Amino acid sequence: MAASDTSHATRLRTDKSGLPAPRAAASAAGAASAPAAMLLQQAREQELAGSLADAIGRYEAAIAGAEAAGEARVAAEAQRRLAVVRHRRGEREAATALCERSLEVATEAGDTVLAGEALNTLAGFDFESGAIELARARFYQALELGGSSPELRGRIEQNLGILANIQGNHDEALAHYQQSLYAFQRTGDDHGCAIAYHNLGMVSADRARWEDAEECFRRSLEITAAVGDVHLTGLGLLNRSEVHLARQRYGDAKSDAEAALRIFDRLGTRLDKADAYKVIGRVYRETGQLALAEARLTAAIELAVSTDSVLSEAEASRELALLYQVMGRNQEALRFLGAAHRLFGRLDARLDLVDVARRVQRLEDTYLAVVRDWGQSIESADSYTFGHCERVAGYALSVAQALGMDEAQQTTIRIGAYLHDLGKVRVPHEILNKAGPLSREEFEIIKQHPVWGVELLATVDFPWDIKPIIRWHHEKYDGTGYPDRLRGDEIPLAAQVICIVDVYDALTTTRSYRAAMTPKEAAAQMHESRRWWRPDVYDAFCRTVPAIAAAA
Ligand SMILES: [Fe+2]
Numbered sequence: 001m002a003a004s005d006t007s008h009a010t011r012l013r014t015d016k017s018g019l020p021a022p023r024a025a026a027s028a029a030g031a032a033s034a035p036a037a038m039l040l041q042q043a044r045e046q047e048l049a050g051s052l053a054d055a056i057g058r059y060e061a062a063i064a065g066a067e068a069a070g071e072a073r074v075a076a077e078a079q080r081r082l083a084v085v086r087h088r089r090g091e092r093e094a095a096t097a098l099c100e101r102s103l104e105v106a107t108e109a110g111d112t113v114l115a116g117e118a119l120n121t122l123a124g125f126d127f128e129s130g131a132i133e134l135a136r137a138r139f140y141q142a143l144e145l146g147g148s149s150p151e152l153r154g155r156i157e158q159n160l161g162i163l164a165n166i167q168g169n170h171d172e173a174l175a176h177y178q179q180s181l182y183a184f185q186r187t188g189d190d191h192g193c194a195i196a197y198h199n200l201g202m203v204s205a206d207r208a209r210w211e212d213a214e215e216c217f218r219r220s221l222e223i224t225a226a227v228g229d230v231h232l233t234g235l236g237l238l239n240r241s242e243v244h245l246a247r248q249r250y251g252d253a254k255s256d257a258e259a260a261l262r263i264f265d266r267l268g269t270r271l272d273k274a275d276a277y278k279v280i281g282r283v284y285r286e287t288g289q290l291a292l293a294e295a296r297l298t299a300a301i302e303l304a305v306s307t308d309s310v311l312s313e314a315e316a317s318r319e320l321a322l323l324y325q326v327m328g329r330n331q332e333a334l335r336f337l338g339a340a341h342r343l344f345g346r347l348d349a350r351l352d353l354v355d356v357a358r359r360v361q362r363l364e365d366t367y368l369a370v371v372r373d374w375g376q377s378i379e380s381a382d383s384y385t386f387g388h389c390e391r392v393a394g395y396a397l398s399v400a401q402a403l404g405m406d407e408a409q410q411t412t413i414r415i416g417a418y419l420h421d422l423g424k425v426r427v428p429h430e431i432l433n434k435a436g437p438l439s440r441e442e443f444e445i446i447k448q449h450p451v452w453g454v455e456l457l458a459t460v461d462f463p464w465d466i467k468p469i470i471r472w473h474h475e476k477y478d479g480t481g482y483p484d485r486l487r488g489d490e491i492p493l494a495a496q497v498i499c500i501v502d503v504y505d506a507l508t509t510t511r512s513y514r515a516a517m518t519p520k521e522a523a524a525q526m527h528e529s530r531r532w533w534r535p536d537v538y539d540a541f542c543r544t545v546p547a548i549a550a551a552a
C-alpha cells in the first residue's frame, strides 16, 4: 500500500511565499504605500502563525488600501495570498476569482513575476479540482512569464515534480524536487527547502524507501519548526505518520497523525483533516479497534465530500470498504467500493492519469479480494464445493478470453464467478450436503439460490453487470433451465460462460452423491448436453477448459 497520497503534496504549491512583502513595500513609491504593504506583511505573519480569520481580515484591508493608493503590485500580491487562504478553507470559487483578479492586476502593471505567481497559484487550484492538463499548461505559462525569478522557478520546478509524481514518474519527480531544493538552497529560502524535503520524503515513501522518507520528513519538520509554518508542520507530521503506518509502528503513526489533526483543526483546513482522519482510521483498523476506525473513516468521507475533493473521498471510501471487509459486512464493503469506483471514474474521465489508473487497478484488486473472500465463506458451509468459485473463475476466464471478451468483460466474469452461488447461504445446510438424490421440494429450494443471490445484493451497485450472471447462471440455451426458463440469446453471454464451467466443475469434483469424473468423462457427458449452451460458448469451452484441467 502506498505510504502517502499525492494530495498532500499538491496542496503545497499554493502555499509558497511569492514576492516577499517587504520588497513589495520598498518598491511601492511614496509614504502612502506603507500602510497597505504593512498590512500585507502582517497578514502574512498571521497566516503563517495559523490565525487564518485574522489574516483574512488583514489581507482584505491590504487589498482595499492598495487599490485606493493605486499600488498594483501590493494589491496583486495580497489578492493572490488571500486566494490561497480561502482555497485552503474550501472556498474555491472565491479563491479562483481573487487569483484571476491578481493575474489581471499584475499583467496590467507589467509585473511578469507577479503574473507568473498568480498563474502558478491558479494552476494549483486547477490541479486540485482535477483539471490536470489545464494545470500543466498554466505551470509552463507561469515558468515562461516568471522564470526570471530563481525563487519562483524553484517552485514551478517543484510543481512539475508533483505532476510527474502523480503520473507515476517517480524518477522524474525526484529530479524535479532535487532541482527545486538546489534552487531554494541557492536563494537561501528555508521555507522552500522545507517543502522540497517534504516532497522528497513523499516520493521516497512512494518508492517504499522508508528510511530516506523518514530522514527527509525529519529535516523538513526541523526547518518548519524554525521558520514557523504551522500548516507545513501538519502536513509533515501526517505524511510521516503514513511512513510509520507502513512500517507497522502504530503508536508513532497515531501520535503523529493526531498531532497533525490538532493543527488542521486549529487552521480549519477541512481537506487536511479528512486526510488525517483517514490515516487515524487506518491505524485503528490495523490495530483491531474497528468501531473507532469506522467513526474516523466516516468522518474522513464526510469532510472530503464537504470540500468537494473527489480523490480524497474515493480513497477514504476504499479504506472504509476494507474495514467493512474485515468486519464481515460484505454488502457495505461492496457499496463503498462501488462509490470509490464511480469517483475514480469521474477523475479518470477528466485526467487520464497513470496514477488514477494505478489506483483504479488497486481498487479492482480490492474488489476481487472482497468477492473472493465472500464466495469462499459460502463454500465453507458446503464441504463438497470447496474451491468451486476459484475454479469456476479460472475456467470462466479462459472461456471469456477464447471468446475474445475485453478486459472489462473479463473482470465482470471473474467477479460474477466468485458471487454466482451467493444465494446458497439461504439454502439449509442439510439440503446442500444431502447424500443421495434431492426430493422435488428440496430441489425447488435449491432453484431459488440465483434469485436469493440477487436479493442479497439489492443495495449494491456494481461497476460491472454482475447481477444477470447471478440470476441466470442456471438458464439453458434450449429453455430447460431455471429460475426464469430463458431461451437462446435471452440469456446474457456472461451467464452462459459461467453456466458451462459451473456444470463442468460440478462433474469433475466429488459430490455427496457420486465420485468425480475425469476431464475426459466430463467432456463426453457435456457433449451429450451441448444444446444447453450457445454453440460458440460450447466451442470456446471445448478449446480451453478440459485441456487446462487435464494438464493441472
Ligand atoms: Fe449455482
Ligand SMILES: [Fe+2]
Pocket: 388, 420, 421, 502
Ligand atoms: Fe456454482
